[in-house]
Amino acid sequence: MTRMKLVLVGNGMAGVRVVEELLKAAPDLYDITVFGDEPHPNYNRIMLSPVLAGEQRVEQIVLNPLDWYAANGIVLHAGKRVVRIDRARRYVEAEDGTRADYDRLLLATGSKPFMLPVPGADLKGVIGFRDIADVETMIDAAGRYRHAVVIGGGLLGLEAANGLKARGMEVSVVHLGDWLLERQLDEPAARLLQRNLEAKGLKFLLGRHTAELLPAPCGTRVGAVRFKDGDEIPADLVVMAVGIRPNTALAEAAGLRCERGIVVDDTLQTYDPRIYAVGECVSHRGVAYGLVAPLFEQAKACANHLAQHGVARYRGSMTSTKLKVTGIDLFSAGNFMGGEGFEQIVFQDAGRGAYKKLVLKGNQLAGACLYGDTLDGAWYFELMRDGTDVADFRDKLLFGRHHIGDSGAGGGDEKTRVLSLPDGAEICGCNGVCKGDIVASIRANKLFTLDEVRAHTKASSSCGSCTGLVETLLAATVGGDYSTAPSKKPLCGCTEHTHDEIRAAIIERRLISLPEVMRALDWKTADGCNKCRPALNYYLLCAWPGKYRDDAQSRFINERAHGNIQKDGSFSVVPRMWGGLTNPRELRAIADVAEKFAVAEIKLTGGQRIDLFGVRKEDLPAVWRDLTAAGFVSGHAYGKALRTVKTCVGSQWCRFGTQDSTGLGVKLEHMTWGSWMPHKFKLAVSGCPRNCAEATIKDFGVVCVESGYELHVGGNGGIKVRVTDLLAKVETEAQVLEYCAAFIQLYREEGHYLERTAPWVERVGLAHVRARVVEDAASRAALAERFRASQQYAQIDPWRQPDAREFAPLRLPSNGIERSHPQPEPTAAA
Amino acid sequence: MTTDWIDIAHLDDIPRQGARVVATPAGDIALFRTFDDELFALLDRCPHKGGPLSQGIVHGKRVACPLHDWKIALDTGLAVAPDVGCAARFPVRLTEGRVSLSLTPVADCIDV
Ligand code: SRM
Ligand SMILES: Cc1cc2nc3c(=O)[nH]c(=O)nc-3n(C[C@H](O)[C@H](O)[C@H](O)COP(=O)(O)OP(=O)(O)OC[C@H]3O[C@@H](n4cnc5c(N)ncnc54)[C@H](O)[C@@H]3O)c2cc1C
Ligand code: SF4
Ligand code: FES
Numbered sequence: 043m044t045r046m047k048l049v050l051v052g053n054g055m056a057g058v059r060v061v062e063e064l065l066k067a068a069p070d071l072y073d074i075t076v077f078g079d080e081p082h083p084n085y086n087r088i089m090l091s092p093v094l095a096g097e098q099r100v101e102q103i104v105l106n107p108l109d110w111y112a113a114n115g116i117v118l119h120a121g122k123r124v125v126r127i128d129r130a131r132r133y134v135e136a137e138d139g140t141r142a143d144y145d146r147l148l149l150a151t152g153s154k155p156f157m158l159p160v161p162g163a164d165l166k167g168v169i170g171f172r173d174i175a176d177v178e179t180m181i182d183a184a185g186r187y188r189h190a191v192v193i194g195g196g197l198l199g200l201e202a203a204n205g206l207k208a209r210g211m212e213v214s215v216v217h218l219g220d221w222l223l224e225r226q227l228d229e230p231a232a233r234l235l236q237r238n239l240e241a242k243g244l245k246f247l248l249g250r251h252t253a254e255l256l257p258a259p260c261g262t263r264v265g266a267v268r269f270k271d272g273d274e275i276p277a278d279l280v281v282m283a284v285g286i287r288p289n290t291a292l293a294e295a296a297g298l299r300c301e302r303g304i305v306v307d308d309t310l311q312t313y314d315p316r317i318y319a320v321g322e323c324v325s326h327r328g329v330a331y332g333l334v335a336p337l338f339e340q341a342k343a344c345a346n347h348l349a350q351h352g353v354a355r356y357r358g359s360m361t362s363t364k365l366k367v368t369g370i371d372l373f374s375a376g377n378f379m380g381g382e383g384f385e386q387i388v389f390q391d392a393g394r395g396a397y398k399k400l401v402l403k404g405n406q407l408a409g410a411c412l413y414g415d416t417l418d419g420a421w422y423f424e425l426m427r428d429g430t431d432v433a434d435f436r437d438k439l440l441f442g443r444h445h446i447g448d449s450g451a452g453g454g455d456e457k458t459r460v461l462s463l464p465d466g467a468e469i470c471g472c473n474g475v476c477k478g479d480i481v482a483s484i485r486a487n488k489l490f491t492l493d494e495v496r497a498h499t500k501a502s503s504s505c506g507s508c509t510g511l512v513e514t515l516l517a518a519t520v521g522g523d524y525s526t527a528p529s530k531k532p533l534c535g536c537t538e539h540t541h542d543e544i545r546a547a548i549i550e551r552r553l554i555s556l557p558e559v560m561r562a563l564d565w566k567t568a569d570g571c572n573k574c575r576p577a578l579n580y581y582l583l584c585a586w587p588g589k590y591r592d593d594a595q596s597r598f599i600n601e602r603a604h605g606n607i608q609k610d611g612s613f614s615v616v617p618r619m620w621g622g623l624t625n626p627r628e629l630r631a632i633a634d635v636a637e638k639f640a641v642a643e644i645k646l647t648g649g650q651r652i653d654l655f656g657v658r659k660e661d662l663p664a665v666w667r668d669l670t671a672a673g674f675v676s677g678h679a680y681g682k683a684l685r686t687v688k689t690c691v692g693s694q695w696c697r698f699g700t701q702d703s704t705g706l707g708v709k710l711e712h713m714t715w716g717s718w719m720p721h722k723f724k725l726a727v728s729g730c731p732r733n734c735a736e737a738t739i740k741d742f743g744v745v746c747v748e749s750g751y752e753l754h755v756g757g758n759g760g761i762k763v764r765v766t767d768l769l770a771k772v773e774t775e776a777q778v779l780e781y782c783a784a785f786i787q788l789y790r791e792e793g794h795y796l797e798r799t800a801p802w803v804e805r806v807g808l809a810h811v812r813a814r815v816v817e818d819a820a821s822r823a824a825l826a827e828r829f830r831a832s833q834q835y836a837q838i839d840p841w842r843q844p845d846a847r848e849f850a851p852l853r854l855p856s857n858g859i860e861r862s863h864p865q866p867e868p869t870a871a872a
Numbered sequence: 873m874t875t876d877w878i879d880i881a882h883l884d885d886i887p888r889q890g891a892r893v894v895a896t897p898a899g900d901i902a903l904f905r906t907f908d909d910e911l912f913a914l915l916d917r918c919p920h921k922g923g924p925l926s927q928g929i930v931h932g933k934r935v936a937c938p939l940h941d942w943k944i945a946l947d948t949g950l951a952v953a954p955d956v957g958c959a960a961r962f963p964v965r966l967t968e969g970r971v972s973l974s975l976t977p978v979a980d981c982i983d984v
Contacts, residue, residue: 081956101954108953185921569889569907572929572936595889599927599938607938611924851893852881852903 045073049144051124053078056321056337057150063345074116075142079123088505091366094177094205127296149319153286162255165264168280171202184209187278191267195222199283204367214245226363226374231397231413288323303330308355310344320344334472362423364507373419376409376426405433418442420468460514472504484519534573541794548585577795587832600680604840615654616679621689621707622650631672649686666841675839685724687711692729701746703729716837720793738766741799751778756803764800767808770816784815784825877972891926902926911964912946919957
């Protein structure tokens with residue numbers, strides 16, 4: 043039997059979901075052809091916000107890579123826009139003339155950002171926020187310009203503003219309404235949100251009416267936004283996020299009935315029964331949706347009909363809203379404004395930044411608006427959707443699900459609350475996955491990782507805001523195994539082995555070079571990749587100090603050039619300043635170098651030393667020569683290595699100081715500098731518990747007290763802040779040095795490459811670290827001894843021995859051009 | 873068609889699994905030497921944001937750009953999927969241990 047032909051126009055979230063469901067329901071019914079006018083495989087559009095904010099990368103948000111299409115026999119025309127549907131002859135035609143015949147056609151063309159029709163809207167630098175190309179434009183602008191204006195204070199606008207801010211732009215949000223997100227929040231909640239966003243550095247212009255976009259002087263690029271009242275603000279980039287319009291042009295041109303969107307019935311068929319439509323482009327019972335949860339429900343019903351099972355119907359959805367700005371939790375659904383005939387229950391704690399409002403009609407919940415604590419959002423949503431009679435627990439309703447019922451788990455932390463949820467509780471709003479389904483799938487399929495749960499259940503695979511809940515369920519269901527699960531991950535695509543297996547093999551089988559490791563462990567590639575080579579280089583260096591010959595070509599450029607590469611290809615130079623101390627002679631030497639080499643910028647770093655920016659690579663050896671002559675060594679500001687030892691004033695001068703924190707910091711830095719680590723490593727010593735050196739967010743921090751020294755470990759002030767754990771309290775400086783050396787060595791021997799101490803301590807547990815470093819004196823002494831032994835070979839200043847091949851460019855000879863006839867394959871020679 | 877070969881260096885002037893920059897009037901060219909001593913030359917500008925490809929880690933027939941980790945195929949100059957872009961290629965040859973280069977790019981990169 044020949045298969046029917048299904049053509050999908052629109053390679054987006056809704057359309058491809060239909061295909062996925064259809065492949066499950068009736069894998070052999072259709073030959074499938076997909077047209078998409080973006081040049082990418084299907085990706086998770088929702089995640090463009092985290093990509094913009096720099097929290098994810100484009101390659102991480104691809105939903106179905108190209109080989110998925112190939113594996114399922116789907117013909118993909120990526121980058122081709124369909125411009126015509128011939129309903130009589132049943133084919134579609136793309137801009138470039140490509141044609142495809144269909145028996146069934148599925149339209150899923152999404153929507154387009156609505157662009158305010160003001161003068162100047164067509165200037166360069168004025169864009170919407172819809173696809174990868176928009177995000178690329180924004181990232182590019184952030185690297186080159188300063189002022190961004192986002193028009194529209196809705197979900198999309200705020201996510202765009204947050205991302206642009208994270209990319210370093212100055213961002214103003216212009217909003218016509220009196221408060222932000224007026225379709226999702228009431229005024230008190232919106233004010234809390236605004237305050238939080240202002241604290242992140244965003245500016246808001248509320249109640250403002252955009253009149254015109256003005257070009258920059260002598261250019262075609264936008265330069266300013268002018269309001270109705272005549273005010274102007276500078277704008278090098280304008281993002282319009284004032285709404286979306288269903289993309290119906292193609293359907294309309296084909297004569298299909300459209301109202302706000304393409305009109306479909308409960309089986310997602312248009313007025314031409316061979317043509318289906320799903321997603322943001324459709325109007326179903328008069329409603330056009332703009333969130334994925336309803337679109338995925340449509341996709342299910344549509345696939346069911348296409349598979350000729352014919353039982354499913356789509357009857358419309360109720361939607362709820364979340365905002366994806368890291369650190370901000372809000373949830374709203376239903377009628378959260380209330381009004382005539384509605385009652386409200388409100389909880390407000392401005393100090394804690396929490397707000398909850400429930401709207402009731404009679405004994406039923408009609409709407410909810412939560413800010414700050416949103417864990418119960420899904421439960422309220424369920425009560426609303428099911429029309430549950432809440433009379434019996436109305437008095438406790440505001441406090442959440444865990445305060446009612448018979449689970450007895452009154453505990454307030456998220457974990458207890460998640461575990462006390464009933465099986466029917468919805469965990470993933472986007473894909474409508476309940477707790478029971480997730481737990482069952484983890485058990486039945488023996489899942490260990492978040493990615494596996496995503497693949498099997500789709501939970502947490504869209505907007506990601508339920509990831510924490512899914513992880514909690516995973517941890518609770520697989521118990522102890524979960525913590526060991528990540529280590530089952532291979533180091534990279536070149537090998538099947540984990541970090542730990544490789545480290546063990548290096549020692550047990552005495553492997554002492556990169557090629558030996560790769561051979562012994564059956565590497566799949568000839569010479570590894572840029573993920574595994576730096577890791578192996580470090581593991582070998584750590585295992586065989588003094589014996590292993592460092593492989594410069596397996597180090598990231600910063601470690602090869604002993605400086606940080608800059609966006610323009612120049613480098614920065616940071617000489618070490620022991621414990622943050624300096625003197626006139628050193629400052630003069632730095633000033634001289636800065637003048638001699640026309641250093642573009644001098645900056646004090648957050649690590650208490652001086653950074654010289656914009657040095658040309660070929661000048662680096664000469665810069666170092668001068669600095670070295672003045673007694674400096676490299677500060678390793680570029681290395682997976684010891685970075686800085688931050689100190690405070692201490693008992694030397696400070697009226698509160700209890701010990702000589704500066705002096706101790708200098709001693710620690712002299713002991714530890716030059717050491718290579720799995721990731722960068724930072725120390726600090728504070729002279730008293732006021733902790734001016736911020737020792738409690740360092741990898742190893744010392745807080746001096748009257749009776750001695752508190753030692754803190756596993757802190758991190760970076761992407762995910764983590765406060766240290768208290769390791770031990772000791773009495774003498776000599777003990778501080780020994781504990782520090784032992785702790786570092788344990789981390790050096792056990793940490794996975796690119797794992798900082800914070801995640802390492804969480805992985806192995808503080809008890810393990812204490813057992814090796816604190817409780818067992820012999821183990822501590824042995825670790826410290828191994829550290830000192832390896833430092834013999836590590837404390838060699840790289841600035842003293844630059845490899846000329848790395849720094850000097852090759853130059854063209856003044857003569858010597860030779861003419862010859864072309865070679866058959868001129869690019870490769872062996 | 874003829875090629876203008878310019879004698880540039882000895883093979884050993886370029887580190888294995890590494891690169892050297894060749895300064896030319898038309899801009900920097902990155903000269904790569906792979907693990908098995910194949911040679912390739914690309915314009916030293918990443919198609920993403922102009923990062924210096926010569927500074928990346930060379931593995932297989934690829935280089936990882938040091939700025940944002942795009943992978944560029946040395947033999948075609950094309951960015952490895954999902955990234956899209958192309959760095960101009962230049963002909964290189966090795967004769968008796970000497971490396972020579974032509975400054976006329978191979979004309980198959982639309983992005984130059
Ligand atoms: C120069 C400096 C900023 C400044 O001007 O003050 C700096 C600059 C960079 N930091 Fe930093 N960090 C600097 C202090 C910090 C601090 C503050 C501190 O150490 O007290 C932190 C937070 C504390 C911490 O590490 O826990 C910090 C957290 C990060 C992170 C996030 C690390 C994390 O674990 O989450 C990165 C990214 C990474 O390492 O992967 C990073 C990465 C970078 C890089 C190296 C980005 C890169 O890979 O190119 C920046 C190089 C800029 C350049 O072009 O030279 N930088 N960075 C500071 C150098 C201190 C020094 O003297 O060596
Ligand atoms: C930045 C951002 C953040 C978001 N955050 C959330 C969120 O947190 N939660 C949530 O639920 N939703 C969110 N959304 C909305 C969600 O992404 C959309 O609802 C969903 O992607 C719509 O799916 P769709 O398939 O209808 O349209 P799309 O995913 O837009 O797919 C349509 C595709 O069709 C293509 N196309 C159009 N016309 C043609 C043609 N003639 N020929 C060929 N191809 C064509 C388009 O290029 C596009 O790739 C967000 C959207 C954006 C932009
Ligand atoms: S110096 Fe640090 S915080 Fe500043 S832009 Fe660079 S990485 Fe980000
Ligand atoms: S410039 Fe090369 S990856 Fe960004």
